[in-house]
Amino acid sequence: MTKPQLLIDTDPGVDDALAILMAHAHADIAGLSIAAGNVGLGHTVRNARTLVDLLGASTPVFAGCSTPLVRAPSEDAAFVHGQDGFGDVGFPEPKALQTDESAALALLRLTRERPGELTLVALAPLTNLALALRLDPTLPDRVARLVVMGGAVTGHGNTGNVPAEFNIGFDPEAAHVVFEAFPQFDLVDWEATLRHAFDEVQFDAWLQVGDHRADLYGRISRTARTYNLKHARRGVIAADALAMAVAIDPSIVTRSETRAVAVELDGRLTRGATVVDWAGRLGRRAQAKIVLEVDQDRFAAMVRHALGAET
Numbered sequence: 001m002t003k004p005q006l007l008i009d010t011d012p013g014v015d016d017a018l019a020i021l022m023a024h025a026h027a028d029i030a031g032l033s034i035a036a037g038n039v040g041l042g043h044t045v046r047n048a049r050t051l052v053d054l055l056g057a058s059t060p061v062f063a064g065c066s067t068p069l070v071r072a073p074s075e076d077a078a079f080v081h082g083q084d085g086f087g088d089v090g091f092p093e094p095k096a097l098q099t100d101e102s103a104a105l106a107l108l109r110l111t112r113e114r115p116g117e118l119t120l121v122a123l124a125p126l127t128n129l130a131l132a133l134r135l136d137p138t139l140p141d142r143v144a145r146l147v148v149m150g151g152a153v154t155g156h157g158n159t160g161n162v163p164a165e166f167n168i169g170f171d172p173e174a175a176h177v178v179f180e181a182f183p184q185f186d187l188v189d190w191e192a193t194l195r196h197a198f199d200e201v202q203f204d205a206w207l208q209v210g211d212h213r214a215d216l217y218g219r220i221s222r223t224a225r226t227y228n229l230k231h232a233r234r235g236v237i238a239a240d241a242l243a244m245a246v247a248i249d250p251s252i253v254t255r256s257e258t259r260a261v262a263v264e265l266d267g268r269l270t271r272g273a274t275v276v277d278w279a280g281r282l283g284r285r286a287q288a289k290i291v292l293e294v295d296q297d298r299f300a301a302m303v304r305h306a307l308g309a310e311t
C-alpha cells in the first residue's frame, strides 16, 4: 500500500508533537508549515525543528504568520503546553533549519508541484491556510483532502469564549475564510477529542516500553497532563493526534455527519464558535464531514506505533 502524502499546518504544542510522530510513522510528510497558536511563532517553529531532529528527518519547516489575520494578540495556550509549548523541558537549540519561504507560499507551491496528491492536515489556528487562500483561491482544487482539528460542534468549547474551541477561537476570521472556501473537509472537533481520550495507565505503559519518541513525548506532555487533571479533563487527551489518525486512514471513522458549519465572528460571548446547521434549515452547502466516532483500538495502535511501543 502506498503511504499517505501529508502537508501539515501546525503549532507545536504537545498534541501536535504526537500527531507529527504519527505522521512520520505512518505517512510521508511533504512539509511542516508553522502557525502561532499554542505559543508564539518563535517557539512553535523551534519545536517543529526539535521534532525534525529527533526523527532524523529532512522535512522542511516553513514559518508562517505570527499573529491572527485581523485581531491580535489573542490569548495563547501556554498555561496548558508550557511557556515554550513543549512543557518547558529546556531542549538545546535544534540543528534542523527553518526554510526561508513563508508558510502560505510553501502551501501554494507544494500543492502546485503535486496537484491532487497531498492531504492537508490543519492542526493549528487557520491563519496560514486563510492567507494562502486569499493569495490563490484555487488551492482547494489541488489538495486531495483537508482535515481540520477545530471547533466544538455542540458548543462545549475549551476557551474563555465558552462555545469556542482554541484553534478556531484564536483566529475566527481565518477559520471563516477556510470554511467558506473548501467545498468539503473533515472536521475533528474538541468534543470528539474528549470522547477518544486514552486511559492514563494504559498510555503510561506505552510510554514505558516505547523508544526515544516515547521518551520525548513523556517529557513534554507532563505540564499539559497536570493541567488537564486539575481541570477535571479525564484521560490523555490528544486532539491533533485524533485528526492525524483520520488524515492517515479515513476508514478509521465509524460515525460521522456531514453538515454546513459556519464560524461566529462577532457575538458578545460566542466569538469563534462553530455553528452547525444540524437540521439543514439554512439551505447552505453541507461542507464539513463532522467526525463523531473512530475505531479507538485502531487509533491506539497507530499511536503505539508512533511511540515505538508495540509489544
Ligand code: BDR
Pocket: 013, 014, 015, 016, 038, 077, 123, 124, 149, 158, 165, 166, 167, 190, 239, 240
Ligand atoms: C487544539 O488547540 C491546541 O491547544 C491543540 O494543539 C489543538 O490543536 C485543541 O483545541
Ligand code: CA
Pocket: 010, 011, 012, 013, 015, 016, 038, 123, 124, 240
Ligand atoms: Ca495544535
